[in-house]
Amino acid sequence: MxxxxxxxxxxxxxxxxxxxxxxxVGPSPAEAAKYTGLHAAAQRGDAEAIRKLAASHANLEARDGNGRTPLHVATFARQREAIRALAQAGAKLDPLENxxxxxxxxxxxxxxxxxxxxxxxxxxxxxxxxxxxxxxxxxxxxxxxxxxxxxxxxxxxxxxxxxxxxxxxxxxxxxxxxxxxxxxxxxxxxxxxxxxxxxxxxxxxxxxxxxxxxxxxxxxxxxxxxxxxx
Structure with missing residues (x-):
């Protein structure tokens, strides 16, 4: 026993x-290739694009199909400058994905x-x-x-x-x-x-x-x- x-x-x-x-579950290559806006900028680590999109009132808390915000995407991708830019723009740091x-x-x-x-x-x-x-x-x-x-x-x-x-x-x-x-x-x-x-x-x-x-x-x-x- x-x-x-x-x-x-x-x-x-x-x-x-x-x-x-x-x-x-991080974004798959196929999923990442379809990203636009802040999700795309977060995935590739484009802090300047994030600042420009945030200034034009892009939704910092937008969700992809798995409930990931741009911050989640940047974290999975280890894009630290993107994380910093999102935080400086006012993105929430503690949301949960799906x-x-x-x-x-x-x-x-x-x-x-x-x-x-x-x-x-x-x-x-x-x-x-x-x-x-x-x-x-x-x-x-x-x-x-x-x-x-x-x-x-x-x-x-x-x-x-x-x-x-x-x-x-x-x-x-x-x-x-x-x-x-x-x-x-x-x-x-x-x-x-x-x-x-x-x-x-x-x-x-x-x-x-x-x-x-x-x-x-x-x-x-x-x-x-x-x-x-x-």
Missing amino acids: KAALASLMLALGSLLAAAPSSAQ DRYDAVTIASVANDEETLALLLSLGASAKQVTSRYDGTALIAAAHLGHAGVVRQLIKAGAPLDHVNNLHWTAVIESVVLGDGGPRHQDTLKALLDAGASQQLKDRQGNTPLQLARSRGYMEMAKLLEKAGAR
């Missing part, structure tokens, strides 16, 4: 490990620290509930082992102990959806150093320490033990 449950959990973990990247991702979460999942830093400096929030899992950018980054992104989000005030609809926190996701290796160890350390709870349990009543031990992630278990986990 225990073996079957372990196999089920591993299968679930593998499925969910692919979820953020597959759920976040899959419920904001620009901060898009940059976080992409491990795009430079774009994330720009968004946060412009006033984008690290605190939003995003994605179909009712998670946060911090949870998504912890899941993927993006330790530098995690540290940026923590500094920006991301909620350390938000619980998503899978009943997982960033600490738990760094364990159950990680590989136990250096990136996820560094991610877990960043969370623990910031004061994230190591006592919150998953839906089955398992603590992060129990989850780390059950997976054989002994370095992560040591980090949790050092932080006072039980």
Whole structure:
């Protein structure tokens, strides 16, 4: 029975490990080729065109077929000057597209620290509930082992102990959806150093320490033990 449950959990973990990247859908080449106006300027990073279009009262919050604003498009494309121009023109920094991702979460999942830093400096929030899992950018980054992104989000005030609809926190996701290796160890350390709870349990009543031990992630278990986990 225990073996079957372990196999089920591993299968679930593998499925969910692919979820953020597959759920976040950037514009395809064919879709981008059809863009006009601000979406086209955002995709190619044309800050001057953005300023001119904004001055002529183009809709800064226009949506494409997947609910992406020009800001989402610029973030997917890593067009930082376009992001800056959109923000200066008054574009909203925190809208959600159809899959419920904001620009901060898009940059976080992409491990795009430079774009994330720009968004946060412009006033984008690290605190939003995003994605179909009712998670946060911090949870998504912890899941993927993006330790530098995690540290940026923590500094920006991301909620350390938000619980998503899978009943997982960033600490738990760094364990159950990680590989136990250096990136996820560094991610877990960043969370623990910031004061994230190591006592919150998953839906089955398992603590992060129990989850780390059950997976054989002994370095992560040591980090949790050092932080006072039980």
